[in-house]
């Protein structure tokens with residue numbers, strides 16, 4: 001069992017849903033990103049997704065594009081991301097994952113990348129441009145090291161494909177709630193709810209909903225269908241705008257919402 | 262016939278795309294396979310290629326240039342096709358396909374503006390809404406083409422992310438498509454992107470090679486010894502090469518943009534200097550740094566200024582079916598001038614690359630050799646830029 005899987009079980013026992021936050025490594029700076037991650041863990045975040053910045057993030061909206069480019073300009077690279085993760089080992093006690101586009105992982109060397117994940121306490125990998133069909137080799141390498149490769153699903157994924165992916169998924173399923181790239185959105189579609197119900201019928205697997213979550217009302221509406229929610233752009237925007245106080249309050253507020261259902 | 266079911270050419274290609282794009286890509290592949298085989302589609306496309314775009318284009322024996330080099334050179338005159346470059350072969354096919362799929366909106370990316378203009382042109386003709394993503398830097402360098410697209414009724418959307426050039430325009434077009442695929446078709450401009458794009462664009466551009474084959478047999482009663490073309494994303498070159506794939510005596514040579522030299526960091530010679538990796542949804546050669554970040558590129562010709570290349574070219578390189586070389590800006594300029602002076606044909610700076618390479622490497626050829634060069638576009642769009650570089654303006 002991985003740290004991630006253990007976390008979901010622990011939360012289920014407490015009748016809580018997971019609050020998963022995304023941060024871009026090295027934004028606004030190497031030190032500040034560690035500080036922010038530490039704060040967010042203290043305020044109640046259950047899982048942390050650390051983005052390794054990529055020059056061409058096709059699945060991401062303007063906010064994550066911005067933080068990625070800034071972080072790269074600040075000199076972040078894959079080795080420094082591992083360093084950041086290693087430092088987190090002694091700073092926070094919630095599991096953390098890496099989110100990286102495939103090319104930086106491929107270039108680093110998949111096995112070497114996986115080994116360094118183990119060393120630095122990374123318990124899962126999210127690769128937004130690696131589809132299920134191309135994932136078997138890397139999944140095997142990660143599995144040998146007790147690291148989860150997280151699969152994606154969307155409301156538009158065909159039923160047949162959904163079945164295939166759900167059966168092979170581990171850790172949790174990253175469910176993208178709307179068609180489109182990352183970034184704050186106002187509402188959630190009925191298709192989303194439909195697909196979420198469908199997944200649960202196939203197999204008991206944790207599902208986290210991502211892309212477009214920005215307020216407590218949304219959380220209230222969806223929490224009964226999922227095991228966690230993932231928030232990226234919305235909180236990054238708070239950091240960009242320097243609203244650190246508001247950032248901390250919202251984490252507490254969102255987590256509170258996820259504790260009762 | 263490649264690609265295989267996973268969209269692979271050997272190890273290259275595939276569908277390295279976000280899950281949100283998998284369904285649209287699958288729908289596109291199914292629609293393409295079904296619709297492109299229908300009599301209605303074929304007749305309509307052939308009609309438009311002939312009557313609207315002006316195909317077939319001549320395979321012109323460049324007598325003066327041949328004398329200058331010492332062997333026979335034919336030019337496949339894609340510069341004479343409507344809108345002045347081969348790009349329209351692909352846009353006619355894709356926009357027609359989109360219409361028959363019931364899409365109501367077209368998006369495209371453009372670097373130099375050639376593909377944007379070709380897309381906007383066909384969208385005007387077929388009466389479908391068109392929006393073109395273009396890097397802010399390119400919008401600035403290619404003002405004339407921006408205005409052309411506007412005249413044709415298209416909306417040009419400047420892209421200010423990343424390096425603000427072609428690769429970022431592709432990123433932005435993909436993001437748009439992810440969000441709007443139900444109504445929108447994304448007309449990609451070269452043999453790049455996730456499967457099925459490299460296959461679809463190749464098939465639409467193969468008209469170049471099919472015509473060439475027929476024409477050279479009529480003129481010479483034999484197949485050529487060499488095919489030469491510039492390689493940006495790789496569509497005019499694949500279009501020329503692919504129909505000759507099984508004729509192993511016909512050698513393929515692709516010429517990339519060497520910029521200020523392939524040993525500097527200002528070039529776009531992806532196959533010559535790149536390494537394997539994933540960009541824009543396919544596994545191919547790419548220009549990247551030690552951490553797999555995509556590198557900025559440079560070429561005198563905006564159409565070759567791209568850090569990736571179509572996966573089928575990577576396959577040709579790996580299997581040694583084709584050879585790839587790079588020439589720098591200066592040699593391309595030399596080709597630009599010599600062809601203008603000797604034949605009265607001003608080539609696009611992209612097409613000037615293989616011309617320049619031939620001049621530099623003429624000793625490698627025998628008197629009896631027959632060489633076909635794809636003249637992918639005309640040079641009018643580049644005249645101002647060259648005049649500026651040479652201090653004439």
Ligand SMILES: Cc1ncc(COP(=O)(O)O)c(C=O)c1O
Nearest residue numbers: 493494495496497564611637638
């Ligand atoms: C005239 C011309 N030739 C060649 C190219 C390069 O594209 P490809 O390698 O796809 O043929 C372009 C691209 O804009 C072009 O405009």
